Amino acid sequence: MTNTTSSKPLSSWQQAWQSDLAWKFRHSPIAVVSLVITVLLVLSAVFAPLVAPYNPFDPGSLNLMNGFTAPLTPNAFTGDEFLLGTDDQGRDVFSTILYGMRISLFVGFAAVTLGLLIGVTLGLIAGYFGGWIDAVIMRIADVQLTFPSILVAMLIFGVAKGFTPVEYRDEVAIWVLVIAIGLSDWVQFARVVRGATLVEVNKEYVQAAKLIGRSAWSIIFGHILRNVLSPVLVIATISLALAIIAEATLSFLGAGAPPTQPSLGTLIRVGQGFLFSGEWWILLFPSVTLLSLALAVNLLGDWLRDALNPKLK
Template sequence: MSNPDNIPKPESGPDSAPMAAPPIGATQMHARPSALARVWDSDLAYSFRTSPVALVSGIVALLIVLAAVFAPWIAPHNPFNPATLNLMNGFTPPMEPNAFTGETFLLGTDDQGRDVLSTILYGARISLFVGFSAVLFAMVLGITLGLIAGYRGGWVDGLLMRVADVQLTFPSILLALLIFGVARGFIPPAYRETMAIWVLIVAIGLSEWVQYARVVRGAAMVEKNKEYVQAARVIGVHPVRIVARHILPNVMGPVLVIATIGLALAIIAEATLSFLGVGVPPTQPSLGTLIRIGQGFLFSGEWWILAFPAVTLLALALSVNLLGDWLRDALNPRLR
């Protein structure tokens, strides 16, 4: 059966399976499914579909995000427009007509007569904006430094990781407070109000970058020794290109997990800072600011001013966190 002129036979391709039998090996010859169908069919999508926790948290998080994004269109009132505010509406309980104006508010109003539902929608918008931006900032910083440390190694790695170690010994909220305080000191008072939100983002981002850097460094150290990276090095591909095109895409899995859980953390950090009164200015209240304002009325019986923003924050942080947990398990089957 040996045939000296035997041309190497392909393991796939039309000529290897001339019969009705299915082709051999990995590749099937039928039409390739569309990108959408492939995503739907992927293991990740399947795991999402079949996990009740992931499904519920996904829906909750998506609803809150959508409501926040479309707040100007769906909110019944604009809480930042003094022209539409009526102080007479103040302290209206949920679902009850106001004693003076007869207006009804789904979730009641605060002391200034602002519709609580609308402040929540607008507040979530700010909380999410700060959260996403802070995560993005931390991610970019952490990934960059992590890639440099992991790929370069040596003293650069040592230095970066020692800085990270030192930073980890401080509670991140304390660090954010510190950064926030220092940064405000550098900003002229005239700009403080408008810059506050950006300072907040940088403060939270700087306090969270270490996690990204550590995970990316570890993954990069594993990837850089893999043969596909060596193959690129053999042909002299520039290190920056190797890191960006070869290593980066392969370390994004764990980053995604931390980013999701990090989003919940950032939202809570923002709320904590705002609750402490050092976060966003009261003219642009976030969920944290709303909770701070609301807690003053808790014991005088106006519970709704505190309760609804707090529940929203809880639902948002919890659902995002649970999504992160699910993602970690789904991407890392060995941990299950």
């Protein structure tokens, strides 16, 4: 028995920095730029009240006279200047984007979390138990896959809206969005986790755990879960980009975030009404923000998928 690796124990930070993944990350400019953009956008959204020059949802601070101010030009009546201009109600576009991105990101993260929890759990159950449980879960998944996910989300959104009393609709709209997008999203998690679980179940450590007397649930969550998580991480990242776009699509179609809590999608919907009347900035800046956010997260997910795939070395 000899020691095989270096003698000094490394701190977990040092270990992470020296890992293969970190090395690949440092040597991929696209990944670094994507992560920087993502982190910048997420931080500015999270700290929107500190970053934004105005609170666009405080009616007291709004001045209707500031409406339709072009970017970086003083308003003809008040002389106020705005970095990215103002919309029809005199709200600072820069501030509404920051606040809107908060909603977009919240819906995105929450929906992916929901889809992940449902999908991973069902995938583990299907893969571990097999038989008719597997058949039922995977057929439901197959049926759902035959519909475009945005359609499923709209359906869930419409049904939920129908059951909500009118006076609560705006309050619950965000949560309904989360559920609608999350439920349209679980299938890919379930399929990938089921596949990975099928591989793990046949490994002998799972058999050994059975012989020790571990219960099925304890094996699933104590042993298998951690070994199927790396593909889940990849899908979660790509799903985040898709969920943000899905939220924007739904909001753009008017089936999403209400005007009182505008997300990037709502801002784009409002903005497109002014495109041909010359106020291009109301549409352009939220669109560019959405594009950068979705693109950065997507590129990050793509990079992660390649980096974690041993066949693509």
